[in-house]
Amino acid sequence: MSLQRTYTNELGKPKICFISFRVGIKNPAPFLPYKVGLYPTSPIILSVLFLILTESNQSADMAKCSFKLEHPLEKRKSESSRIREKYPDRVPVIVEKAEKSDIPDIDKKKYLVPADLTIGQFVYVVRKRIKLSSEKAIFVFVKNMLPPTAALMSAIYEENKDEDGFLYMSYSGENTFGSFEM
Template identity: 90%
Template sequence: MLFFEKEKIEEDDIGRSENGTPSISLDEFAHIFTSAERRQAEAARIREKYPDRIPVIVEKAERSDIPDIDKKKYLVPADLTVGQFVYVVRKRIKLSAEKAIFIFVKNSLPPTAAMMSAIYEENKDEDGFLYMTYSGENTFGSL
């Protein structure tokens, strides 16, 4: 499994207007737009260099009490199943066998037997990455 570093724009970086809605300056917008372009270019470069791998970003659900993962970006073999990837995540967060873990893609639980390549093709983001969220409980409730 390969790892790579992630650039993340935090909500605090955007700022708020007087009425509480997000407000950003033109410079901040340009930075965010450029960051999105960079992520898209990065995903394209990765797919070109490693055509048999899927670029995946894994993040913990906001209110989950499960441990944080040490690496958020993965290059996953295309023929890996979701269940096998869940095992990788369990190992990375050092989660004991008796504790449950749920992996979500767009707020839904993907089938554990599904190939990561199929999940990627159906759910990849505009930037070319597959975003997955994990939690210690079925927070979204959708199968």
């Protein structure tokens, strides 16, 4: 069950209170909406989460992308266009750990993801690749934003793909950027 209320702050700008209730799930962390900035760190039966969404601070830089540093732009462009031509129903994604994150490194950075996969399903893949225990939280960012878990990878790709044709995502064990997408 979810409730959503809209309020205004002292400057008259809207802020939203999003409350999510998950009942009967022993380990709710993988199922919670990723725009919620508060995650349980241990298994619980009932989780009540509150989120006050206010203006986000975009001053934090996204993790330095080592893939971009290792490969020149022209090579990345040609590779992504070749991939898109060969696999039109797939999305080329680069996944890297956010700087200063205490979460394990991922063994593979490049992924060819089915276009109809949701962000939540892809986060599950990332979680398995880094062998993250189920009670630990993981946050996935696209351009310093937490994408909605129900969003399709194809939609996120079209909105956020880089000039080289890849979708760049970073992950962290904590909400380091403090921003989200609605």
